[in-house]
Amino acid sequence: MSQFTQQVILGLLLGGVYVAVALGFSLVWGILNIVNLAHGALVIIGAYITWVLFTRLHIDPFLSLPVDALALFVIGYALQRGVINRVIRAPLLFTFLLTFGINLVIVSLLLLIFTGDFRSVTPAYSGSGLHLGSIVIPYIRLGGLAAALLLAGILWVVLNRTRSGTAILAVGADRDAAQLVGVDLRHMYALTFAIGAAFAGVAGGIISTFQSITPTAGDPYTLQAFVVVILGGLGRVSATVAGGLAFGLIEVLGQSAPGLSSSYANAIAFVVLVVVLVVRPRGLLGRLA
């Protein structure tokens, strides 16, 4: 029984990481209608920033998360305004192609700067955890989950309680109507993408605490963010949180099921994707399309 409880806890903790990764991805997809294939690369930029700050300046990885957010916000704003904005009204395939290309460029730049060596962030507490009877909760994973839920809360407040958030939601609902009531469309596009990138950066910082990073380490996260959004549903912060936690649980419990192992992770993800699309296309909490 405690074995099962331990698995559930690990699943939720892993789910927290998926929440962090998927929040920005979901925002950009829902508002801008861009499936951002460079999302994983943005995540890894955040991870490298945390690694540099940790190894050079000995800054705790969790304290470097705001730096990741700020740096990626700036990169995201510039990327949208300068590059992605040119194809914003083009068919989905163009944005696919463009973000795929951006992904390649970022990965190549990271290879040039950091080489392909494995890098890891190992604060003093990285091996220890909270012991509750026979159950162990690793501190770094707990910190990651807490940070992810905090991110979700911040996003909800920004979208639902601020002027800019209202404008972002209006742009997502009807871009022409939004600009005719006075919303500056190009700024809001860039702002939305910047927030998405900032969240990706924070996710990267979290990921760097438990996984060694390489320039290509972000690619699986793009896929997982995609599955999380399908699973949870598009258009709501709560849907992304539900999708992320559920996906974490499914992955951990699936891998520990008899006859399966961690090498089935991607297979499990795709099975989930297909099943959700067949059974409940709008996801767990998604809005009706």
Next chain:
Amino acid sequence: MSLLAIRDVSKRFGGVNALAGVTFEVEQGDILGIIGPNGAGKTTLLNCISGLYRPDAGDIRWETTSIRGLAPYRIARLGIGRTFQIVRPFPSMTVRENTAMGALFGRPGARLQPGAALNEADMVLDVVGLGEKRHYPVLRLTVPDRKRLEVARALAMRPRLLLLDEVMAGLNQVEIEQALEMVRRVRDSGVTIVLIEHVMKVIVGVCRRALVLNFGRTLVEGPPAEVLKDRRVIEAYLGQRYARDQEK
């Protein structure tokens, strides 16, 4: 000096001349009706004024400055509000919240706080006759009410000029009367209006001047009653033979 001056505005889509040199002016306090057969370029003209399209040639002046090619949100903030022929409310919001969007983002000067924007919304909802339905989700509104909401959202921007794109289309006789009443109230509050309409009763009922577009050009301009009797207008709508028979 006129409030809005359209000078020789043209817009092409591929090989089609949607607008082929349209010129007219709108004075402060005027109600100008734009009519014309389907495909005459009426909505294209409104899209050029509100900035959704950039004219290929010609100039659009707002008082003394050219607004040709300005971003739509800048034109909106100058004081030009508009409605769509096909209503486009923000689906997840209530009637009141939808209306407040205009006040929140469309004001030229000070940034309104959300609370103030909602108060403003209540005021204009009374003007268009939606006061009692302010807390409805927009998807529960009937078609005539959605059209009123479009007007309310534009009015919340406190526009000086309001562009109405077929707000009466699809309404029955009683609803048209109510909508006419609403347009008069808006005019009396000091807003200049340019409206596109197919319902001639509306043009005759509220407009001081009418402009007939055909194939992207101005066909006739003048007082509505005279314009509707003009032979060229009858030809454009009903064909040359009908116009000839009428004169016999």
